[in-house]
Amino acid sequence: MFKNVLSFKGRIRRTEFGLTYIFYFVSLNLLDLIIGPESNSELAAYLYIILVLFLIYVLIAQSAKRCHDRGNSGWYQIIPFYGLWLLFADSDHGPNQYGPNPKGIGNDQEIDQIGKTEED
Template identity: 50%
Template structure:
């Protein structure tokens, strides 16, 4: 689990996708809290720094969504469809191998 979080290739299970979204939500709430505290203190450099720290987390979420799309046999571009992430949370993976790799359940 979480072997290549920055990679856009391969497939991941539903469990890993759920955990990724859960961790992202916790870190996002923490980020918003830190952002508001720093903004209240009028420290513009810290606001920019905190924003830049959040970019890798955002990329990991996108990469995991692409890999989850691959797991159900769809292209990563399907993530541009509104609310497609909710579909990814509940849909089951393709049985066996597909063009994106082997089944991660094995």
């Protein structure tokens, strides 16, 4: 979990997506408490902007990977309220064009088929 959070490639589970949102909101509130957008220091204001942009980037990257888990392009996240769908909807069964299922469900390998008989 939480591997390559800056990458837009691959798939993630609902748990990681939900934890990312929690991390985003907690971090944003801590930044507001510590630095705050109304800081008198110009350096603090630049630091605040850079950290908020970094948090937004991580959230967008994780949302794109969750869209991939649903079998959709990352651009689907701009649809209003689609984030709720990403949070509560289950993933595609098995591998899709974005990679294997992160839960491991439906990721059948050829080695697992050895010794099984074909049923007509």
